[in-house]
Amino acid sequence: MTGRLVRLAEASRPKVSFTFDGAVLTGLEGDTVLTAILAERGALRQAEFGPEQRSGFCLMGACQDCWIWQEDGVRLRACSTALQAGMRLRSAATDAWPATGDAP
């Protein structure tokens, strides 16, 4: 699958490995979670109220379009969360409910 984003600058930063829906992906140090996922994928998640996919909208923390989840159930805002090595991310909440919590 090709990514939505094109890296125009600073593409030689150290690599950071993480998983998204079980697949191992590689981002770069200094990436947000949104950047790292969309560099390799077309979307972050499925919309809840329509058939379309979502990939963030405002990138400044105002629209909340970019919510995704960690495997432990914590929700995060992909546009304003820094990528960390070893993150285990999901495009949908885990089936197990209640989740342990949400990231503020």
Add this chain to the structure above:
Amino acid sequence: MTRVLIVGAGPAGIRAAQRLVAAGLHPVVVDEGTRAGGQIYRRPPEGLKRPPQTLYGSEANKAVALHGCFDSMLEAGQLSYHPRSSVVALEGQTAQVMGPQGVETIAYDKLILATGATDRLAPVPGWQSAGVYSLGATQIALKSQGVALGRRMVLAGSGPLLTLVASQLRKAGAQVVAVLDTAPLTTQAAGAFGMALARPRVTLRGAVMRAGLGRSYHAGVTLTRIVTDSTGPTAIHWQDARGRDHATPCDMVGLGWHLRAETHLTDLAGVSMAWDQVYHQWLPEADAMGRAAAGVYLAGDGMRILGADGAELAGKIAASACLQDLGMAAPDTGRALKELRRMQRFASAMQRAFPWPAQMVRALPADTVLCRCEGISVGDLRTTLSLSGPEANRAKSLSRVGMGRCQGRYCQLAGAEVLAAESGVPVDRIGRLRSQPPARPAPISAYLDKGPDARTK
């Protein structure tokens, strides 16, 4: 010591802090960003190393000066700084602040709100799809992450960011295939005169940038729809100024019509709001120095969208107002206020040059998604009208337009336009959505982790 809380560390918040520090106060600054700077002077995360000249172009010196000003106050321990933290609610003289460690309460005597602005959006059929972004988002991606949000990009809307972001992307090597401006050349010409009178150099810089876009730029466009498949946009359909139809293949669309003042906290702080004809949005009422309610001061884009230079001035002025009210010596603001009036003349002319696309919104097909958060259509809202009457808050309760996660930031103005068109009343009569806390979605867990005693600071 008097406790002053500043929300927002953009040009307005930083200059306000500087003036308070110079007067011997120790302000508390809360900002959502990872590093202080705000929107235009946004700093990339540590580890990205493009020089200021590349990031900020002609404004590089101002950016460096502003960042330096903040960093030196922080290093000297002259202020307290809460980065990556959102003020989610205001109550009495306390703010609830949600940060990486959960929610804490910060008490204050005076409050300076410098919360900036977000993109002002109008719906276009198909805009709910992945791959459609705000113009601001498009710029943030480039500045802060060095990425383009697509391979064949179309930018559409109106206002200064449209031309600016298109040129910045081109310069960085992105493929911008079309720049579609809904403002007709007639309004642009009418506004340009006033803009040039107030700020000739800035106006000229904009004109040169526009010329650089060449034939990819189109004025007086009507956006018809964004065609999408399951992965995102495949084309945008539009009509040119002479009514001819066009389809431009693309995989990304960036949309925006100027900015909308971020007034959620302002409203919660008890400041009254009024419809502003020129800016075509609800804006807080304040005196020339930013005094807006007892102990509440406003500065920057969150009060009036005057651009970054105006925000720096407004920050200093609001701090002076605050110092005066505390009975402390405050630097004179006569010249700054005069400068600010000049910026106001420029901004007003610019609003006339690049107006809100009222007709386009009024003519939206019924199946257009109006609320991106919950997929509510223009038709759904029109149907609500017979039950709700032409009033924004009742229409919200019945249709849920404005109730989703963005809290109406991106649908409120278009929703009002649709209701106004359908009921035949002026758009300001539809009223304004009353803000509710929290200003950002706040998970229950953020409140649960600590005992009540641990929270108050």
